[in-house]
Amino acid sequence: ETGVTQTPRHLVMGMTNKKSLKCEQHLGHNAMYWYKQSAKKPLELMFVYNFKEQTENNSVPSRFSPECPNSSHLFLHLHTLQPEDSALYLCASRQETGDSYNEQFFGPGTRLTVL
Amino acid sequence: KNQVEQSPQSLIILEGKNCTLQCNYTVSPFSNLRWYKQDTGRGPVSLTIMTFSENTKSNGRYTATLDADTKQSSLHITASQLSDSASYICVVSAKQAGTALIFGKGTTLSVSS
Numbered sequence: 001e002t003g004v005t006q007t008p009r010h011l012v013m014g015m016t017n018k019k020s021l022k023c024e025q026h027l028g029h030n031a032m033y034w035y036k037q038s039a040k041k042p043l044e045l046m047f048v049y050n051f052k053e054q055t056e057n058n059s060v061p062s063r064f065s066p067e068c069p070n071s072s073h074l075f076l077h078l079h080t081l082q083p084e085d086s087a088l089y090l091c092a093s094r095q096e097t098g099d100s101y102n103e104q105f106f107g108p109g110t111r112l113t114v115l
Numbered sequence: 116k117n118q119v120e121q122s123p124q125s126l127i128i129l130e131g132k133n134c135t136l137q138c139n140y141t142v143s144p145f146s147n148l149r150w151y152k153q154d155t156g157r158g159p160v161s162l163t164i165m166t167f168s169e170n171t172k173s174n175g176r177y178t179a180t181l182d183a184d185t186k187q188s189s190l191h192i193t194a195s196q197l198s199d200s201a202s203y204i205c206v207v208s209a210k211q212a213g214t215a216l217i218f219g220k221g222t223t224l225s226v227s228s
Binding site for chain 1: 119124146147149156157158159160161164166204208209210215216217218219220221
């Protein structure tokens with residue numbers, strides 16, 4: 001394993017449900033990321049947290065709400081999702097030092113299906 | 116516009132054969148280029164990273180090349196194994212503030228026996 005865990009691994013939810021995705025990193029990194037991976041599309045960066053502060057929000061709809069209580073945990077709260085939100089949601093962490101050389105370590109992802 | 120294009124989209128080869136995956140990019144200013152391997156149902160794992168001054172980088176049977184002048188990279192897999200079946204993603208990093216990673220769509224490789 002890469003040191004980044006995600007739960008649940010699979011999630012099926014209706015459009016009116018509220019659910020949360022959880023990510024935990026055991027690598028001592030100071031930055032965490034949420035990505036969306038849809039079939040035949042590049043990974044899409046959703047949110048970036050650096051030292052628990054949100055530093056990037058790439059025009060993500062408000063039905064996705066991130067939370068970063070500390071530098072090791074990251075949540076993605078979901079409510080009133082649409083079927084097109086079905087995708088693999090990947091969490092990643094990295095030691096942010098001001099350059100892009102440091103590797104992002106990814107979790108295994110949560111496969112989300114919205115009915 | 117910063118873009119990363121990968122080809123082919125998918126590839127099927129026999130076990131033991133070699134193959135080469137391509138990545139063309141239009142990212143500026145360029146910082147580095149990384150190849151990731153993503154197994155089905157798993158997150159991507161880094162294979163190699165190259166900066167502007169590096170032409171080639173190896174990781175076991177994986178060899179990546181970079182031509183910064185033509186903005187092209189390739190990933191060569193030697194003596195393929197069934198476990199090489201995965202998606203290979205080219206990611207280019209731009210020198211700018213914030214997280215400037217530009218992802219390709221990936222090449223899906225299937226190795227059959």
